[in-house]
Each structure stands twice: as C-alpha cells, then as structure tokens.
Amino acid sequence: MFTSILRTIVPALWGSFIAWAIGLLPVLEPHREALLEYGTPLSAIIAAVLIASWYAFWRWLEPRLPDWLTRAVLGSAKAPVYEGKHAAK
Structure with missing residues (x-):
C-alpha cells in the first residue's frame, strides 16, 4: 500500500512543480492577464x-x-x- 501511495504522490509533486515552473x-x-482570466479551472486542468x-x-521509460x-x-x-480482495474471480 505504501508503494502505491508513493507512486501517486511523487509524480503529482513533480507535475505540480513543472506546472509552477x-x-x-x-x-x-x-x-x-489573459491566462489569469480563465482562473482556477484552467490551472487545475493544466496541472x-x-x-x-x-x-x-516515466512509466513508459521505467524498464530502461x-x-x-x-x-x-x-x-x-x-x-x-x-x-487478495482485488483479485478477479
């Protein structure tokens, strides 16, 4: 479970950093000014x-x-x- 959390949070932090940069x-x-007129929804979509x-x-590149x-x-x-409980039956 910890691995899945890390593999969610770390890419999100990288993507957020890139959007900020x-x-x-x-x-x-x-x-x-024009970009700010679109407000938060556009920022959330871009992020x-x-x-x-x-x-x-990076998932595509990961094996290399x-x-x-x-x-x-x-x-x-x-x-x-x-x-266990996530296995298909």
Missing part, C-alpha cells in the same frame, strides 16, 4: 494534464531506467502489489 517562463509574461503526462512518460532514477521520478522502483 512553466508559469515562471518569461515568454508567458505578456499573456499572464492534471502535466501530472498525467509526467507519470505516463536504473532503480535510483525510478525512485527519484516515481517514488519507488517497485510496482505496487495488491493482495
């Missing part, structure tokens, strides 16, 4: 897309990575294991 790009400064993209990219890098970007080098 993108907001600091000077090229977006002239468009800041969700970045988090999902981050996770999907050393364990230390997988831990850094996904939170754990082990895939989560769900026992």
Whole structure:
C-alpha cells in the first residue's frame, strides 16, 4: 500500500512543480492577464494534464531506467502489489 501511495504522490509533486515552473517562463509574461482570466479551472486542468503526462512518460521509460532514477521520478522502483480482495474471480 505504501508503494502505491508513493507512486501517486511523487509524480503529482513533480507535475505540480513543472506546472509552477512553466508559469515562471518569461515568454508567458505578456499573456499572464489573459491566462489569469480563465482562473482556477484552467490551472487545475493544466496541472492534471502535466501530472498525467509526467507519470505516463516515466512509466513508459521505467524498464530502461536504473532503480535510483525510478525512485527519484516515481517514488519507488517497485510496482505496487495488491493482495487478495482485488483479485478477479
């Protein structure tokens, strides 16, 4: 269970950080007012897309990575294991 939590939280933190960093790009400064007019819903959607993209990219790349890098970007080098009650019958 702990592995699945780590592999949810760590990519979410990375995606959120990337969304924040993108907001600091000077090229977006002239468009800041227009972007702020869309408000929170647009920010939430952009953050969700970045988090999902981050996770999907690194899951695709995971078999080719050393364990230390997988831990850094996904939170754990082990895939989560769900026992018993989640098995299909």
